[in-house]
Amino acid sequence: MFAFIARQPILDKEKSVFAYELLFRDGKGGAYPDHQEEKSKFIADNFHPLGLDDISGEKTSFITFSTDTLVSRFPTNLNPESVVVELANPADTSNGLFEACQHIKQMGFKLAIDDPMMIGSEHDIFPLIDIVKVDVSKARFENVEKHIPRYREENKKLVAEQVDTQDSFASCIDLGFDFFQGYFFSQPEARILKQLPASKMNIVDLMAESGKVNFDIARTTQIIERDATLSFLLLKFINNPAINKRYKITSLKHALNYMGEVEIKKFIALLSLTNIADDKPLEIIHMSLVRAKFFDLLAERRGFKNNPPIAFLVGLFSLLEGLLDQSMTDIVKQLPLSDDVNDALLGKNRELNNYSALVRGFESAIWMTVIKQAKLLDIDQKQLHVLYNQAIVWGNGIRSAISAHFPTAKAEG
Numbered sequence: 001m002f003a004f005i006a007r008q009p010i011l012d013k014e015k016s017v018f019a020y021e022l023l024f025r026d027g028k029g030g031a032y033p034d035h036q037e038e039k040s041k042f043i044a045d046n047f048h049p050l051g052l053d054d055i056s057g058e059k060t061s062f063i064t065f066s067t068d069t070l071v072s073r074f075p076t077n078l079n080p081e082s083v084v085v086e087l088a089n090p091a092d093t094s095n096g097l098f099e100a101c102q103h104i105k106q107m108g109f110k111l112a113i114d115d116p117m118m119i120g121s122e123h124d125i126f127p128l129i130d131i132v133k134v135d136v137s138k139a140r141f142e143n144v145e146k147h148i149p150r151y152r153e154e155n156k157k158l159v160a161e162q163v164d165t166q167d168s169f170a171s172c173i174d175l176g177f178d179f180f181q182g183y184f185f186s187q188p189e190a191r192i193l194k195q196l197p198a199s200k201m202n203i204v205d206l207m208a209e210s211g212k213v214n215f216d217i218a219r220t221t222q223i224i225e226r227d228a229t230l231s232f233l234l235l236k237f238i239n240n241p242a243i244n245k246r247y248k249i250t251s252l253k254h255a256l257n258y259m260g261e262v263e264i265k266k267f268i269a270l271l272s273l274t275n276i277a278d279d280k281p282l283e284i285i286h287m288s289l290v291r292a293k294f295f296d297l298l299a300e301r302r303g304f305k306n307n308p309p310i311a312f313l314v315g316l317f318s319l320l321e322g323l324l325d326q327s328m329t330d331i332v333k334q335l336p337l338s339d340d341v342n343d344a345l346l347g348k349n350r351e352l353n354n355y356s357a358l359v360r361g362f363e364s365a366i367w368m369t370v371i372k373q374a375k376l377l378d379i380d381q382k383q384l385h386v387l388y389n390q391a392i393v394w395g396n397g398i399r400s401a402i403s404a405h406f407p408t409a410k411a412e413g
Contacts, residue, residue, distance in 0.1 A: 003386070003389065004024065004025035004382070004385045005022055005023065005024055005389075006023045006025070006363065006364070006365035007020040007021065007022050007392075008020065008021045008181060009185075010062065010181045011181075011185060011281065012178070012179055013173060013180075015281035016283075019056070019061065019179075020056045021061075021062040021086075021181060022056070022061050022063050023365035025365070025367055027066075028088075029064070029088060030064060030365060031063075031066050031069070031088050032063050032075070034073055052078075052079075052082065054393050054396070055392060056082070057399070059082075060082055060083070061082060062083075062084045062112060063078075063083055063086060064086040064087070064088050067087075067089060067092045067097050071095075071100045072096075074104065080107055080109040080110075083109060084110045084111075085110070086111075086113070086133075087101070087112070087113050087114075090114070090125055098124060110130040111125075111131070112130065112131035112132070112133060112159070113133065114135070115132050115133065115134060129156060131156065131158075132151060132156050132159070133158075133159040133160075133181070134160055134161060135162050136160045136162055136163060136168065138162075141171075148175055152176065157179065158177045158179070159177065159179040159181055160172040160175075160182075161181045163180045163182035164184055165184055165187055166188075168182070169182075169184040183363070185280075185283055185284055185322070186284050186287060186322040187321075188321050188322055188324075188326065189325045202223055203272050203275050204276075204334075204335060205336075206224070206268050206269075207269065208336035208337075209265075210268040210308065210313065211313060211337050212308065213307065217252065217253065217256055220252065221251075221252050224271075233271055233274065233401075233402065234267065234268075234271055235250070236401050237267050237398065237402075238255050238259070238267060240398065240401045252264070255267075262307050262309050265307075265308050265309060266292070266312050269292075269313055269316055270289070270316065273316055273323075274402050276323065282402075284319055284323060285323075285399070285402065286399050287363070288315070288317070288319050289316070290391045290394075290395035291315035293390070293391035293394040294315060294355070294388055294391035295312060295355045296311050297390060298311065298355050298358075298379075299311035299312075299355075301379060302377065302379075308341075310338075310341060310344065311352065314341060314345060314349075314352050314355075315355070315359070317337070317341070318345065318356060320335075328345055332346060354373055354377055357369060357373055358370065358373040358374075358377070358384070359388075362388050370384060
């Protein structure tokens with residue numbers, strides 16, 4: 001169980017999540033932490049830790065281990081079918097490392113190494129390695145191109161790290177990488193500015209309703225009822241166990257009576273986001289869900305209870321540039337969002353700017369950013385981890401409600 005953690009998605013060529021790399025704040029260099037029993041109990045009692053299933057869902061977890069942990073303290077409760085063991089220092093010549101890796105392989109685990117210079121075959125441990133990770137922001141293109149055939153011959157899978165643009169993703173596909181780690185999928189693709197198609201006007205109308213002070217249930221019901229997919233998804237959202245474990249909700253009016261106006265506005269916004277860019281990778285929607293819940297929890301912790309739920313809406317819509325392949329300035333001109341939401345999306349709300357900086361700190365495991373924002377928001381940094389963990393679990397639950405509906409995005413380039 002872990003409380004202080006970040007995760008970064010690793011996607012395949014179709015931009016579907018293959019795995020998450022887990023980065024531990026209380027482990028050296030993000031590696032698996034070695035806690036004494038007393039400290040582990042204290043964390044479990046006070047910070048609502050998550051299990052690997054909570055963090056990574058049904059996906060594989062890449063976890064880095066120090067040499068000492070691999071040799072003498074490798075945890076016995078990890079599942080080799082869902083965990084890839086990443087070596088913190090594969091060039092380490094410490095006694096026992098090679099034998100430890102042999103044993104871990106015999107247990108059924110796959111082994112991964114970071115090899116930024118692509119000199120892997122010179123490592124004694126190379127024959128045991130299944131996956132090689134290359135930081136493409138540091139490696140020379142010519143060097144990568146030269147060595148990839150050798151990795152292919154050795155049947156090693158290749159992960160490109162620090163893939164932060166669509167162009168970099170396309171180049172890495174051309175080079176022959178299998179998987180891609182970085183936030184390229186949340187960046188806009190280069191496209192000619194276009195208006196939203198007429199088929200999305202129902203969605204635009206819903207986005208407007210979610211941001212209004214006065215909720216018009218009759219109009220909202222009318223919009224949803226004229227689109228069978230929206231009707232189906234709304235009920236699926238609201239009856240998801242992560243949201244509602246007690247009653248079967250059968251209509252929007254029923255949901256309003258049970259959940260209240262503010263919660264319904266959140267789900268109306270969720271419907272909008274899920275359907276406005278259904279040709280995009282599901283992971284960008286998932287990131288938006290986690291941000292929405294995290295912003296909502298931060299606002300509640302800070303004593304802000306807005307109707308409409310502005311913090312939730314801003315978190316949810318914060319990645320619209322990547323979803324719509326447009327600048328935020330152009331987006332807010334097209335979508336009927338409230339002035340408060342528009343201003344926050346354009347960076348004109350100091351409070352929500354702090355939330356944005358904070359969530360990016362968590363997403364990229366930049367712990368100094370988390371420390372700085374904790375001071376600005378006057379929230380204990382460990383409590384921020386608790387809120388972020390809650391947002392991850394909530395996002396996982398909502399994702400499960402939409403994943404069957406959401407099409408697989410197609411790789412480009």
